[in-house]
Amino acid sequence: MAKRQLKGRRGPPRKANSVIKRKCQFKKCRRGVDVKNISNKLTLAKSQVDAASCRNISERCQAVKFCCEDHMKACKKNKAAAKPRGGRACLDIAQIQCLFSVLLEDGCAWAAALMMTQLFMGDRADAARQCQWSWLENLAPESLKQPTMRIPRVNGKTIAREVALFPPFARLLWKWCQVSPLQAKNGSQWPCGHKPSGDDLLFPGYSSDGQKRQWDKAISERAYLARLHRAASVIQKARRQAEESQEQHAFCDFDLSKLGTHSFKKTTVTLLSEAHVAYSVISSICGTSVKVLQSTYDLATPSRQSSAWRVAFKDLADTLDAGGKAAALSHCGGCGKKQGNDKHRFCTDCGMEL
Structure with missing residues (x-):
């Protein structure tokens, strides 16, 4: 044979x-x-x-x-495709709210829920998409304990750890999963089919033909990214319309080509850093070393750069607004004492002529 x-x-x-x-x-x-x-x-x-x-x-x-x-x-x-893509960009609060609304209006409740889950667990999309109900503890409103998420080692990069969840998000997650599902504009909802329990996946995937749901298989990262790209195209059209009517838009200065599944871990790290949370705490939440957080995830956003200028050069800005007069009369050239009145001709401390 x-x-x-x-x-x-x-x-x-x-x-x-x-x-x-x-x-x-x-x-x-x-x-x-x-x-x-x-x-x-x-x-x-x-x-x-x-x-x-x-x-x-x-x-x-x-x-x-x-x-x-x-x-x-x-x-x-x-x-032809050698143009570097660059790293993913992080979002601010207004942009998170806008993207969440766009995903719901586009009829994708599961992607909106997955985005928020990834944001508050501070991990990569591959870990968030495999989230199970058994990972979550103390979500019920009547629970007096801190709501937590036990994240196992689901891939080579995820660090097994227990994360304390943001209580308002934990209560909202409980409401969506056990009381009233998250509704999208087209009537679709998340979670779908039944209330999750035990080892049920929160984000089940589909069969290869996309017609039948597979409850034991997590949604693919590719499907998640495709939904984000689709939302980005919707945001781009809305932003263009806002610019034509000279209105502000949440994504006004945002490079939408850098919106991806990795944006949300960077967003979590950057927002926590802006809130002056210690890197040791951020590291324990995200399961990433402090060195990598500082070099890769904590981004110097335009708003942070602008804030740095305001803090460091506030006095100089006041001087420029005064036409330079404050710079000439604010301190004595002899003793260096600051003067209280720019009409004085002599220093009130050493008597030197100003």
Whole structure:
């Protein structure tokens, strides 16, 4: 009997538990497929790939192999798309409120709830989307204890920890999940189907055809990002209309291309830092080291820069408003004492002529 052939592969299928001789070169691949004998259609020359997206490539390597077309495209050099995207941007309170409203008006209650959950757990989207009801404790309004969330190690970057939740958000989450669901403008609601309990996922996903809900599978990060991009396009149109009518908009100076799933962890860190919360406390909430918080997540937003100018140069601004007269008469040139009246000709302390 002829041995069964796999599509795009030479030779028989690899036996279970056999050693993988050559992994897919895409560094984020976790499929565990041996690409040693993969089809030439999934092979690129070393000069055609972006080394930053690949696993370590040997100097002697000439052919770089991948397990699927998506991974090959992710590693392929594309000069036309070489423009750096940059990091995600954080939001202020008005922008959070605006985005939440847009997601509800766009008919996506689950994305609005996921955004708020991610914001108050201070973690990445991959951890927030896998949130289960069993993670949450003491949410009920009659509970006298601090509402908390026990976050397990759901991926390689998430640190297992217990986070104290913002009490108003905890009560609101209880209301949405157990009393009255969060309603979107088109009638959709979150959570859908039934009240969550036990190990139920708060954000269940869909089947591959997008028609049937899968209660044991979390919503994908790609679907979440697609909803944020869709909301960004709605905000862009509203902002353009506001500019034409010379009205203010919450996203007036915001680069919408930098709105993504990672924006909300940066928002949490930045807002807590602006509130002068100690980095040790922020680190315990977000599960990230202080060094990384300071270098990556705590952003110098335009509003913080403007505030820094006002605090540091307030006296100089007052002098400029006075036309420079205050600078000439505010202090004595001899003793340096500040003068109380700019009409005095002599210093009231040392007598030196001003």
